[in-house]
Amino acid sequence: MPVKIIIPGSLKRWFYGETEFSCQGERILDCIDRLEERFPGVKGHLIDPKGYKSNVLIFLNGDNLRDFDGLETTVKDGDEISIIPLAAGG
Structure with a gap:
């Protein structure tokens, strides 16, 4: 079972409308x-x-991830990565 990446709707423009992606990798950075x-430019x-x-x-x-090894944190099959945008207002 691969690692699942959850993409919130507010970021789906970066991911061509997709809200979920599966990948293989040893670390968060690999994912x-x-x-x-798959989505050129998203890394930036x-x-x-x-x-x-x-x-x-x-x-x-x-x-x-700030509680672990950041982008070097290891992942295993079945893990779930969530990407959450921060919003600020005034």
């Missing part, structure tokens, strides 16, 4: 690389050289 292969919306961008949160099985 983001698979996303980039999610990460930069320092890690993932401040306007998104990435969760693994409901836990924030």
Whole structure:
């Protein structure tokens, strides 16, 4: 069973309307690389050289990656990655 990536509706424009994607990989970064292969340009919306961008949160099985090894966090079959956009207002 592959890793499942959940994409919220507010980001589906980056993912050609898709809200779910399955991938194989050893780390979160590998899965983001698979996303980039399928949806060119999306990686730049999610990460930069320092890690993932401040306007998104990435969760693994409901836990924030900041509590683990960030993009180097290992994944296994059946895990679920959620990409959550942050919104600000004033």
